[in-house]
Amino acid sequence: MKNISGDTKRSKWNAPNIITMSRIAVTPLYLIFIFRPELWAKWTAGLLFAWGAISDYLDGYLARKYNLKTSFGALMDPLADKVLILSVFLSFIQLNLVPTWMVIIIAAREFLITGLRQIAESRGVIIAASRGGKHKTISQIVAISFILAILCARATAAAYQVNWGSFIAGLGDWGLWLNGFMDYGPYWLMFYATVMSVWSGVDYLIRNRNVLQGDQHAKR
Numbered sequence: 001m002k003n004i005s006g007d008t009k010r011s012k013w014n015a016p017n018i019i020t021m022s023r024i025a026v027t028p029l030y031l032i033f034i035f036r037p038e039l040w041a042k043w044t045a046g047l048l049f050a051w052g053a054i055s056d057y058l059d060g061y062l063a064r065k066y067n068l069k070t071s072f073g074a075l076m077d078p079l080a081d082k083v084l085i086l087s088v089f090l091s092f093i094q095l096n097l098v099p100t101w102m103v104i105i106i107a108a109r110e111f112l113i114t115g116l117r118q119i120a121e122s123r124g125v126i127i128a129a130s131r132g133g134k135h136k137t138i139s140q141i142v143a144i145s146f147i148l149a150i151l152c153a154r155a156t157a158a159a160y161q162v163n164w165g166s167f168i169a170g171l172g173d174w175g176l177w178l179n180g181f182m183d184y185g186p187y188w189l190m191f192y193a194t195v196m197s198v199w200s201g202v203d204y205l206i207r208n209r210n211v212l213q214g215d216q217h218a219k220r
Helices: 015-034 039-065 071-094 100-122 131-159 164-170 173-207
Strands: none
Touching: 015 039, 015 071, 039 071, 039 131, 071 100, 071 131, 100 173, 131 164, 131 173, 164 173
16 A cells, blocks of 8 residues: 655656556447447457556556556556446446346455545555455456457357357367356356455455455555
8 A cells, every 4th residue: 555645746648548448448449349249340349458458557567667557556556447447347247248146246346446446545545456356357347358259259150150169179189178168157257356356355355344444554
């Protein structure tokens, strides 16, 4: 946890923060394209999310390398992640790609930790991302990337009038393994992301319980 100080003269609109805000900017574009039936739209939605995933690493790397860390960036980075990732999960529910209960748990965790951050900010303290929080984000990105890859693959097969069942059968044992992995992989990756969300949320609450008790000297 960091005290808010020392960056009042530093511009909020440096390169890392602009990259962070780009994740919010691409979210509505993703939502427009993911629901369109055209093949190019599915791939565009996938590429937009890919930028979001890459930018999540890039903004932090640039901020650390060039000493461009700001309180604005510390607050907006996790918020940008939430906006993009929760929007993607909600689109998956609409497309019947993931269980609703998993997304509800993930969203509840995000709102809870956002509330904790706001309480801390009101007391002059920033709660930085923890190791568990970063692992949670990675697990969600992996699950989303896998699901989008499957969606794009099947959309490509449909666009080129390839019979998916015949294609899988033509691969023999590898095809059966691939088909099973594509059928069950999204569920278990989402399940793992849900578990990581709960675990990291509990970890945040325990580590920063003093914030809820009114002590500004909360633990990192």
